Amino acid sequence: MGAFASGHVLASPQKSIEPKEIRYVSSNWQGTDAITGYHVRLELDSNLSMGIVKGAPFYLCSGTWKLIDITIPEQDAELAGINVQQFAKDIPDAVINTISLQQLHAQFALDRRNNFGLACNLGKFSPSSQTAVSQNMPAIEGWQNLIINSVDNQYVNETLAKDVVYEFVGVLRKDTTMKIAQQPPHIVDIEIDLSGFKVWLADLAQQKLLSNGVNDLQQNYVPDAVYSNDHGFNDQQFDLFMQNLYEQKRLAEGTNKIEQRFTANLSFASHVSVNPDTNRTCARSEDLKQVMGSWFSGTSMFKIIDKCHGIAPDYGFVRTELCAVPQRSIDELLTTPELTTSNATQVNSLPDITSGDSAKGFCPKPLMQFVSLKNGSQVSPAKYLQTSGFSKQGLAAVQLVDEQWQIITSGFNTRKPLPDVVSFRGGFHHERIIFKSTNGLYGAMDPNFSVVIPPKYEEIQSFSSKITRVKYQGNYGVINKTGDWVVPAKFAKAGFVENNHILVREDEQAVSPWLLINSEGVLVKQTEAAGGSPPPIHALLK
Template sequence: MSSNFKFKQGAIALACIGGLLSVSAHASVDKTIEPKEISYTTTSWQGVDSLTGYQYVLDVDSQLSVGVLKGDPYFYCSGTWRLIEITIPEADAKLAGVDSKLDVNALPHTTLAGIKLNNIRAQFALDKNGNFALDCDLGKFAPSASEQVSDSMPMIPAWGNLIVNGIDKQFVNQTLAKDVIYSFVSTFRKDATAKIAQHAPEVVSAKVDFSALQSWLAEMAHQNIQPDSALLQSQAKQQKLAYVENSGFDDNNFDLFVQSLYERKRINEATTRISQQFDKQLAATSALLKNHTCVSSQELSSLSGNWSSGTAMFERVQQCHQKKPDFGFVRTDKCAGLDSNVEDSQNVSALSPDAIEMQTGSIYCAAPLMQFVSLKNGAAVSDADYLDTSGFSREGLAAVQLHDSRWQVVTSAFNTIKALADVADFKGGFHNQRIIFRNKRGLYGAMDSKFNVVVPAKFEEMQSFSSAITRVKYQGRYGVINKQGNWIVPARYEEAGYVENGHIIMRETKQESPWLLINKEGTLIKETQSEGNSRPSVQALLK
């Protein structure tokens, strides 16, 4: 991030400090604040569909729900929409025999109902001056003019990827983001809320599915062109041949014959083009909404569809957010196998014991598939899709290795949060909110309880964080780092013990150097010569 941006961001913060609530006292506390909901002024959007060239205008009424969930930001947006205007290319209009500017209200009911707004992304103002905004996807909508609210999913992002400023639309830092959100949820005065709501959301992008309209236009094209073509062909047939043996070509009949062929060709090409556009539009429909919460998508969807969905979902997510689930990880009778005809790991599939026996003559499985079960009643809570897991962190997240060896992070509802592309495996579980991982080059690093890399993988060895520090081996020498990956003791020692109670014993060269007792601040506590090669214990030196 450039220094110019930091200056702009600071200028905005100073300009708005009178309108924001200082939350330095709140930032360190995992607070939960019920969502505040604001209905915003209607916003209009003019767009062009990239597949068809259709130009359209739509209006959107929307609502934003923002809260704080155990110290994490929570937001949910939804809305309704109305299609105001559609303009189609002149060529399509002429082909279908309709005006280029369509009367939306005159379209057949089934056609209008089939035009879908699959997704719209907008930025919602969070302060009365419009200096800060939150970017939100409103999800999948009901047909135009329906009173049913869009189906969306709540978001729980990182503070640093939450609020954009009003100058260059870049994310503000975590501290300022918290100030903005806490100020927003703490604004109870009606006049202040009204000033925020008067800022119509700024639409960033919209995706409209015009497949139903294309289908109707294709039908109109058939009706418009087919009668003329049929008439011309009938007339040509009645006139018999365009070429008469005694008199040669009859100009009128020949022209009529060629025109009939042209009309048939025009019909075929036009309907083929519209059909291709229709297929492309179907293929381009938006993917399922991503769910990063600890609640299943099915359950959240059952709560969507009305203006109070944001609060209802908040209450449900609150029950399991940042809670470590009571799950066990057990072996199943399924096996991960590799197709013997290919070497690509993408062709790994789940095989049953019978399939293993058929392929190998043995029921031995080198890579059994695992699943999570409830420790309360033993019931399966996940599919048998995994080879390994890191176990769940206190945040309610776990890394799981799929049967094709890829790692990804999931919630306790097994919703995928992100992929871990460079992870080969994990070493042990969580200790002091850190877990050790090994990358595909065989080097070790550490992640936090949300599986963010906090210590880059660059060490040949790495001890678990039994305290605030840990021992590492870097370029053949031992040193000590803290939980942020900063050096406490530089890597210059040939021998080192394990970290015990925040202390470690090290010596620079074997046999020749004294043993050093060092604490977690990197301070030398005691220096001693040990008889022979034996390493003294930490406990003995602390006495």
């Protein structure tokens, strides 16, 4: 760790550090397009903004690109009547503007020896002939899977990742920063749409073919009839007629050849993945787009995001009049064969369902929305079924109409899907929230909605302290907030955790004593009196 001694900034959970902006030296890339077989060379200028927003790594990478040349197969060059190597200056600007750089992934050096790097997608680029900086949304990621060890291209652990990033943003010496900037970014992957270039080549080839063909057709023009009743066949005219048919056939075959060579697979451009709006921050996309597209967008966006990141919003979650499924009338519900008695009772017990607008139908899946608790104004679309509520990190889990769960920010931007979650129980208690998985078992997540306790328990009590009760393989035990066993699951009965203590019983027998155990797993007291229900813990602690 000696390499990170100079200029080191101590990590703080809620500390924010404005981004360091580094403009790297130009990178050259060359590669062969898999669809066309054309060899492309380009130049990339890039910039990385990296900082710390309330203890989390913040970064934005962007850049501009310039086409150097495109080398095409000899067959294509011969058809189009141009050189095999086409430099950017030889290609019309209108065609250059159709050559689209869809995505570019690069790895940026974060230290002067290029031992550690950050992998980043540079966003949506303008055409090669323009100088506008690519448009991109910033990323606020976890420390895991953030920093790459450039030696073996493997992600480093969380502790080392923090050291690398805090060293990078804390370096103040100009010579060190310049050495980092002198490491050209390694371009990992590029997606280029060359369909416009192919169309241009097809037009050139067609013009060349038609130009030669028209002359040949004019030379073989038949002014008089090939056959007359008086004189029969005119041999000279017949030869011209046959030559004319041959030239027409040659033009048709040439046109087919051009179409097959240049216009085949043009649809591949529609399959190239264009960057979506991947805003996963707490800020509104509209606010970020106002400062997007400059070399210093990272710093501007940081200031916007720092105001809301990691702050639990003051929002309520309310029902709307909208319904996720077609509503059904009361009569229809009560006459449906599959409707159970309990459900019918539930429908009849609704106090307002037969009055006013509610009489129109019963909605089994009402759409919910978030509102401000300050003034009651709507702050989100009405498109949710359930929510976990916002954590202190400003994140919430929401269930959409398709019953799938996802994590959103306080700006209602999607952070990530939760495909294995069925439901959440309660809110956050002691920085843990209980969830039910698709396997039918329960686990727990932290305020960032990372799984810290895998779903393997039949029951989990909400964390009322640093320990909680669980049921595992039919028996009760106690775990802590990281899922480690405090008391193994070997008890037939257990009470609730109270004041960091729990009462357990080894079997179902009413004559068996209750055991009082503390949060360290130590037996504190054994009850003398038996009984079916556990005695009050507070009484035993006196």
